[in-house]
Amino acid sequence: xxxxxxxxxxxxxxxxxxxxxxxxxxxxxxxxxxxxxxxxxxxxxxxxxxxxxxxxxxxxxxxxxxxxxxxxxxxxxxxxxxxxxxxxxxxxxxxxxxxxxxxxxxxxxxxxxxxxxxxxxxxxxxxxxxxxxxxxxxxxxxxxxxxxxxxxxxxxxxxxxxxxxxxxxxxxxxxxxxxxxxxxxxxxxxxxxxxxxxxxxxxxxxxxxxxxxxxxxxxxxxxxxxxxxxxxxxxxxxxxxxxxxxxxxxxxxxxxxxxxxxxxxxxxxxxxxxxxxxxxxxxxxxxxxxxxxxxxxxxxxxxxxxxxxxxxxxxxxxxxxxxxxxxxxxxxxxxxxxxxxxxxxxxxxxxxxxxxxxxxxxxxxxxxxxxxxxxxxxxxxxxxxxxxxxxxxxxxxxxxxxxxxxxxxxxxxxxxxxxxx
RNA sequence: GUGGGCGUAGCUCAGUCGGUUAGAGCACGAGGUUGUGGUCCUCGGGGUCGGGGGUUCGAGUCCCCUCGCUCACCCCA
Numbered sequence: 447x448x449x450x451x452x453x454x455x456x457x458x459x460x461x462x463x464x465x466x467x468x469x470x471x472x473x474x475x476x477x478x479x480x481x482x483x484x485x486x487x488x489x490x491x492x493x494x495x496x497x498x499x500x501x502x503x504x505x506x507x508x509x510x511x512x513x514x515x516x517x518x519x520x521x522x523x524x525x526x527x528x529x530x531x532x533x534x535x536x537x538x539x540x541x542x543x544x545x546x547x548x549x550x551x552x553x554x555x556x557x558x559x560x561x562x563x564x565x566x567x568x569x570x571x572x573x574x575x576x577x578x579x580x581x582x583x584x585x586x587x588x589x590x591x592x593x594x595x596x597x598x599x600x601x602x603x604x605x606x607x608x609x610x611x612x613x614x615x616x617x618x619x620x621x622x623x624x625x626x627x628x629x630x631x632x633x634x635x636x637x638x639x640x641x642x643x644x645x646x647x648x649x650x651x652x653x654x655x656x657x658x659x660x661x662x663x664x665x666x667x668x669x670x671x672x673x674x675x676x677x678x679x680x681x682x683x684x685x686x687x688x689x690x691x692x693x694x695x696x697x698x699x700x701x702x703x704x705x706x707x708x709x710x711x712x713x714x715x716x717x718x719x720x721x722x723x724x725x726x727x728x729x730x731x732x733x734x735x736x737x738x739x740x741x742x743x744x745x746x747x748x749x750x751x752x753x754x755x756x757x758x759x760x761x762x763x764x765x766x767x768x769x770x771x772x773x774x775x776x777x778x779x780x781x782x783x784x785x786x787x788x789x790x791x792x793x794x795x796x797x798x799x800x801x802x803x804x805x806x807x808x809x810x811x812x813x814x815x816x817x818x819x820x821x822x823x824x825x826x827x828x829x830x831x832x833x834x835x836x837x838x839x840x841x842x843x844x845x846x847x848x849x850x851x852x853x854x855x856x857x858x859x860x861x862x863x864x865x866x867x
Numbered sequence: 868g869u870g871g872g873c874g875u876a877g878c879u880c881a882g883u884c885g886g887u888u889a890g891a892g893c894a895c896g897a898g899g900u901u902g903u904g905g906u907c908c909u910c911g912g913g914g915u916c917g918g919g920g921g922u923u924c925g926a927g928u929c930c931c932c933u934c935g936c937u938c939a940c941c942c943c944a
Contacts, residue, residue, distance in 0.1 A: 450935080506944065509868095526944050555944080560868080563938065571944085727944065749944065780902045811902050819904035830902060844904070 454559075454567025464770050465759075466570075469752055470552055472598045473572040480591055482548040482574060487530035489554065493520040499529035499706055499734055510557040512567075523556035527573035528706075528731065528747055529738075535577050536740035545578035545743055564722050564754045575747035580732065582679050585710045585746055586686030592714055592726045592748050593692060599755070600764045601716070604725065606687075607697035608712040610680040612672055613732060617708075620671040624648060627665055634661065651699050667698045676709055683710050706731040710746065716758055725758065726750045769822075775861055776818035777804035780811050780830035787834055791827060791854065798858025799867070802827075818844065825861055 451457060458466055474484070493513055500506050512523040524530050531549055540547050551573050561567055574591060576584050589606055596604045611617050625647045632640055639650045639658055651662055672680065687694050700713055711729030728748020736742035759765040775795050779788045788804045795802040803823075805814045811828075818826045828840035828849075839857060842849040843864055852860045 453935085500944080510943090528944090557944075559943080560941095561937090562940090565943085569944095721939085724943085751944085778903080810897085812898090812904080813896085815904040817904090826903080828903070832902090840903090842903075847904090849903085 454561035456566065465756065465765055466752070469599070469755060472595060473552055476591055476595055476598060477550040477574060480548065480587060482550045485531060485534060485549045485551050486553070487534045487551065489524055490521050491524055491530050491533065493522040495529050495533055496522055496525060498737060499532065500526065501706070506557065510559050512556045512558055525557045526555055527551055527571060527749060528575060531575045532577070532734050532738055532745070536735060536738060540577070541735060541741040541743055547577045549577065550574045564757050566753055570752040571749045572752070573747065573749045575745060577735065577745040578743050580744040582682035583686045585683040585730065586690055586692070588728060588746055588748055589687060589694065589712050590690045590692045592728065592750060595750060596714070596725065599759060601758060601762060603716060605715045605717055606692065606694035606712065607700055607715060608683065608694050608710065609697055609700040610669060610672060610676060610709055611707055611711050612668060612676050613708045616671045616673050616676060617668070620666060620668045621648060623666040623671065624651065631661055669696070669698060679709055706734045708732040722754065725754050772822040772824065773803050774800040774823065774865060775802040775825045775827055776821060776823040777802060778811060778814040778818065778826055778828045779805065779808065780828055782808070784829055784834060788829055791829060791839065791857070795858050795861065798862065800858060800861055825864060827857060
């Protein structure tokens with residue numbers, strides 16, 4: 447085959463569309479119920495926006511961006527949605543007029559990573575951002591919404607894990623403490639952790655090697671380093687979750703990878719999936735708007751990947767093929783020379799509020815009926831020379847085999863009656 | 868980036884020790900008397916065996932290279 451979809455990007459074929467529509471529908475319904483409005487920023491932003499927001503030394507910026515140059519402009523396909531929404535928020539002047547904005551978007555993101563199960567180079571996310579407020583109830587609502595999305599799709603057993611990263615001052619003190627803690631035990635650590643010690647010491651806390659897990663039990667906990675204000679915020683988030691009836695656990699091992707996160711961070715996991723258990727990630731980014739040149743307003747958001755969600759649904763047997771609504775009427779031409787009349791008849795049915803198609807190959811009547819049958823069309827209209835001469839047509843109900851002769855002018859009404867509409 | 872597995876018809880796959888014209892099921896098309904589906908029967912179209920090179924009288928089969936897919940790891944939004 448000469449051309450194929452580029453690595454890590456795939457076609458969502460018609461058969462899969464009903465399932466995708468279901469995910470999109472649940473996402474929109476949930477977001478709107480919580481007062482969020484849809485926003486659709488461009489898929490492409492200035493490269494500098496991502497460097498500034500996501501962080502210069504992150505993997506995303508270092509090696510995973512799809513970038514292009516057009517004239518003097520350096521552009522990049524969005525690797526995540528937060529940066530673009532934050533930019534749109536500022537560009538629309540929301541920070542000056544109406545700081546509190548509950549926004550969401552659903553659409554494709556791009557990362558130039560090697561694809562594996564559940565991870566693609568173009569992937570769709572349900573992304574929710576609540577900008578302009580530090581109220582901890584919003585943190586809890588975001589977490590609750592994310593978990594509710596999975597539940598709405600019939601997925602049980604999602605775990606909510608929350609943590610706080612502080613807001614820079616206390617996080618820095620924590621980092622130093624971890625570094626000091628790990629420095630004394632490098633010999634006992636796995637090779638990976640020794641390299642993490644240099645690159646990003648906080649990742650050591652996330653290590654899965656048994657020996658390291660044991661060592662980490664005595665590691666400093668960020669929560670202990672929080673300032674009074676940040677501690678109070680974290681406690682309020684947790685009590686708000688209780689008020690929502692949402693179970694959660696504090697996981698001091700969560701260390702999200704992007705530079706802009708502050709205070710509350712959280713992940714939703716499906717534990718049975720092991721290494722691919724992370725289904726959702728999010729958190730506060732209380733200084734991103736300022737860093738992008740706007741007012742210093744706090745914000746929180748999360749993103750859920752559809753790819754992982756769909757895999758989960760498939761493995762749980764929840765992705766049953768939803769039969770798309772069939773085309774109502776298949777128009778059969780019984781005889782030659784009726785091409786134009788069949789076309790007009792199909793159009794008349796459409797004008798009458800029905801969906802209709804006909805055979806474009808001028809095949810045998812038998813073939814046309816076979817096509818009508820395999821297409822699942824409930825009704826067939828048969829037009830032959832005799833009917834055409836009389837201004838009538840046969841209307842057959844494929845569900846029970848009954849057939850009647852109907853004046854062409856009344857076809858649409860009669861067909862609607864048979865379909866109960 | 869590292870390692871494993873896999874590339875034969877639209878799909879799922881078979882193809883022995885290297886041996887004639889590469890097969891099956893499903894799907895698709897045409898028929899099975901007049902203009903009517905589902906089941907059944909008959910027939911048919913469709914493959915540069917991922918690509919290139921090599922070994923050989925002979926390669927889908929063996930060797931090398933390459934491309935792609937996939938899984939795990941690394942990393943992670």
